[in-house]
Amino acid sequence: MTDSGGKNGAARFAERLGERVYAMVLDLGAIFTLFVQVLSWIVRPPSEFRNIVKQMEEVGVRSLPVVLVTAAFTGMVLALQSYSGFQRFGATSFVGSVVALSITRELGPVFAGLMVSGRVGASMAAELGTMKVTEQIDALVTLATNPVKYLVVPRVVAATIVLPILVVFADLLGILGGYFVSVYLLGANPYVYIAKTYQYLEFKDIYTGLIKASVFGMLIALISCHHGFVAQGGAEGVGRATTRAVVASSMIVLISDYFMTSFMF
Amino acid sequence: MIAIRGLSKRFGKNVVLDGLDLTVPKGKNTVVIGGSGTGKSVLIKCAVGLLRPEAGEILIDGQDILRMDERELVGVRRKFGMLFQGAALFDSMDVGDNVAFALRRLKMHPERHIREVVEEKLSMVGLRDIQRLMPAELSGGMKKRVGLARAIASEPDILLYDEPTTGLDPIMADVINDLIISLRESIGVTSITITHDMASAYKIADQIAMLYKGKIIEVGTPEQIRTTSNPVVAQFVQGRAHGPITDESEEFVRFVHR
Ligand SMILES: Nc1ncnc2c1ncn2[C@@H]1O[C@H](COP(=O)(O)OP(=O)(O)O)[C@@H](O)[C@H]1O
Ligand SMILES: [Mg+2]
Numbered sequence: 001m002t003d004s005g006g007k008n009g010a011a012r013f014a015e016r017l018g019e020r021v022y023a024m025v026l027d028l029g030a031i032f033t034l035f036v037q038v039l040s041w042i043v044r045p046p047s048e049f050r051n052i053v054k055q056m057e058e059v060g061v062r063s064l065p066v067v068l069v070t071a072a073f074t075g076m077v078l079a080l081q082s083y084s085g086f087q088r089f090g091a092t093s094f095v096g097s098v099v100a101l102s103i104t105r106e107l108g109p110v111f112a113g114l115m116v117s118g119r120v121g122a123s124m125a126a127e128l129g130t131m132k133v134t135e136q137i138d139a140l141v142t143l144a145t146n147p148v149k150y151l152v153v154p155r156v157v158a159a160t161i162v163l164p165i166l167v168v169f170a171d172l173l174g175i176l177g178g179y180f181v182s183v184y185l186l187g188a189n190p191y192v193y194i195a196k197t198y199q200y201l202e203f204k205d206i207y208t209g210l211i212k213a214s215v216f217g218m219l220i221a222l223i224s225c226h227h228g229f230v231a232q233g234g235a236e237g238v239g240r241a242t243t244r245a246v247v248a249s250s251m252i253v254l255i256s257d258y259f260m261t262s263f264m265f
Numbered sequence: 266m267i268a269i270r271g272l273s274k275r276f277g278k279n280v281v282l283d284g285l286d287l288t289v290p291k292g293k294n295t296v297v298i299g300g301s302g303t304g305k306s307v308l309i310k311c312a313v314g315l316l317r318p319e320a321g322e323i324l325i326d327g328q329d330i331l332r333m334d335e336r337e338l339v340g341v342r343r344k345f346g347m348l349f350q351g352a353a354l355f356d357s358m359d360v361g362d363n364v365a366f367a368l369r370r371l372k373m374h375p376e377r378h379i380r381e382v383v384e385e386k387l388s389m390v391g392l393r394d395i396q397r398l399m400p401a402e403l404s405g406g407m408k409k410r411v412g413l414a415r416a417i418a419s420e421p422d423i424l425l426y427d428e429p430t431t432g433l434d435p436i437m438a439d440v441i442n443d444l445i446i447s448l449r450e451s452i453g454v455t456s457i458t459i460t461h462d463m464a465s466a467y468k469i470a471d472q473i474a475m476l477y478k479g480k481i482i483e484v485g486t487p488e489q490i491r492t493t494s495n496p497v498v499a500q501f502v503q504g505r506a507h508g509p510i511t512d513e514s515e516e517f518v519r520f521v522h523r
Binding site: 134144145 | 367
């Protein structure tokens with residue numbers, strides 16, 4: 001009889017859970033260390049300017065279509081839902097305000113963050129993971145190049161800058177989507193709708209959304225690069241790293257969103 | 266000169282190097298032989314500071330690299346060039362950018378001369394007019410040669426070759442052997458070559474060392490190794506299926522089948 005065979009189900013479950021939590025704590029530690037390394041390498045020469053621009057293109061241009069489509073439909077469905085809800089107490093004129101506030105404060109940044117987690121997080125983890133398992137990262141080191149500086153710094157900087165820009169477009173498209181559904185499908189008065197959109201929307205709603213987006217971008221890049229760096233065991237290992245990167249960065253978007261919201265408002 | 270003393274490296278419970286000693290003379294080619302998974306790659310990765318061993322010392326021209334921090338290591342690593350087992354070319358860049366990588370990072374040549382310098386390095390490994398090709402378009406032998414051109418581009422004093430001929434056809438393997446010999450003769454580099462290809466080892470080595478169970482169990486000239494009296498080394502270099510190396514696992518197999 002083995003040792004673990006003698007334990008009951010609950011004890012084994014607790015043990016598994018303990019291992020999971022322990023692994024998560026180690027991961028968090030490693031990601032924090034990576035963050036500190038990124039900070040220390042950002043300022044040191046040579047500058048990675050060209051690499052940063054290349055990554056901004058990678059993150060921005062490639063994610064723009066999916067972020068825009070997501071935002072437009074989010075605005076459209078928000079208008080539909082709030083219209084049918086508000087009809088019950090005759091407040092349909094507030095649809096514009098609800099759409100604008102929800103999009104700029106919450107849904108624009110969060111959905112953009114989730115889309116970028118899937119799109120960019122996966123590709124970063126896959127690219128760095130492949131470089132790791134084919135020894136390209138070791139090769140960098142032997143060619144007088146620090147991998148954190150050369151690979152991670154440009155990705156983190158680019159994602160931190162580009163996500164808010166994406167969210168500006170997402171906000172616009174979301175609000176436009178809501179407008180089209182309200183005015184052309186539900187027959188709202190366009191002047192009233194626009195007036196209500198402006199009336200309650202404050203500058204703070206927009207910039208807090210953009211700050212959130214920036215933080216999401218940084219976290220997604222850090223987490224995805226970390227999972228790429230620790231990939232092990234060939235193509236299969238790269239696949240595992242990619243999945244982990246996407247799951248972890250999507251979760252961190254939602255978790256950090258809660259805490260940032262509770263701080264900011 | 267590289268002097269390795271009492272080097273120990275483990276991964277978890279897997280003890281890979283166990284108090285290994287090896288002296289690599291200047292301007293000579295030292296070949297390390299040993300079975301798959303015995304830790305040959307781990308040994309040279311420790312030597313360039315890619316892996317940190319738990320114990321021992323690695324003296325490069327008298328300086329112990331294990332006592333250095335990451336910043337000091339960067340300076341020492343500039344003395345090294347390394348050819349990786351799978352070539353490890355950057356697959357997002359073309360051949361020219363791969364070979365020029367260290368030259369650009371270290372700003373060793375003005376940008377307008379880079380193509381010329383790269384062409385010269387590529388010609389040293391017998392390649393011409395391939396700067397615009399991507400690594401995915403190259404054959405295995407060409408990849409190794411481009412990897413070699415990249416490793417020698419910044420003119421290192423020490424070259425580490427990880428299985429330079431594995432997976433190549435015999436003719437291409439011999440081309441690589443000749444390259445290694447000519448690099449030693451023309452630039453006078455100190456080198457460590459890892460291989461389990463005995464034909465290659467005899468041809469390129471000034472000194473052969475055998476790694477077995479985490480230690481260097483014998484060092485000698487190619488002739489001394491060929492005529493060794495150590496049964497473990499003899500089994501390996503003669504490529505016999507029966508002998509002390511395999512007996513242990515046979516006992517294990519018998520034990521399992523009982
Ligand atoms: N980064 C690593 N993490 C864990 N184990 C490793 C790592 N690198 C090598 N090993 C283990 O060390 C042993 C020796 O590997 P290696 O040096 O690659 O062998 P070889 O002699 O074939 O080059 C193997 O058992 C391998 O599993
Ligand atoms: Mg190896």
